[in-house]
Amino acid sequence: MNRYEELKEKIRRFNRERDWEQFHSPENLAKSVCIEAAELLECFQWDDDFDLNAVSEEMADVFTYLIDLADRLDVDLLEVTDRKMDKNALKYPVKKAKGKNTKYDRL
Numbered sequence: 609m610n611r612y613e614e615l616k617e618k619i620r621r622f623n624r625e626r627d628w629e630q631f632h633s634p635e636n637l638a639k640s641v642c643i644e645a646a647e648l649l650e651c652f653q654w655d656d657d658f659d660l661n662a663v664s665e666e667m668a669d670v671f672t673y674l675i676d677l678a679d680r681l682d683v684d685l686l687e688v689t690d691r692k693m694d695k696n697a698l699k700y701p702v703k704k705a706k707g708k709n710t711k712y713d714r715l
Contacts, residue, residue, distance in 0.1 A: 612675075612686060619676055637677040644669040 609617070623629050648666035651658050678685040699712040708715070 616675055616679055619672055620679065623676070632676060632680060634677060634680050637673055637680060640673045641670060641677065644673055 623632060644666060648663065648670060651663045651666060675685060677683075678688075700715070704715040705712075
């Protein structure tokens with residue numbers, strides 16, 4: 609079992625032991641991703657002086673909910689991310705996008 613599968617199983621076990629699966633509909637998990645992402649953003653709210661531990665904790669919360677959501681929807685998160693990166697490479701060719709933050713449809 610690879611590290612990703614081990615982590616997915618750890619999240620499943622954690623939720624199962626607490627009987628939380630009943631609350632983890634795809635909609636609720638998607639909401640939770642957004643809520644935790646907002647808490648991550650809050651770490652940077654007023655300045656660049658952030659607490660790396662707090663940032664790391666919030667990143668882990670976002671990642672945990674994403675893994676749980678992908679699991680609920682039977683989506684291979686690593687595979688879809690790999691495919692998305694291939695699509696992004698086509699949308700943002702190095703020659704056009706290097707050093708720019710322009711959206712792909714305006715390059």
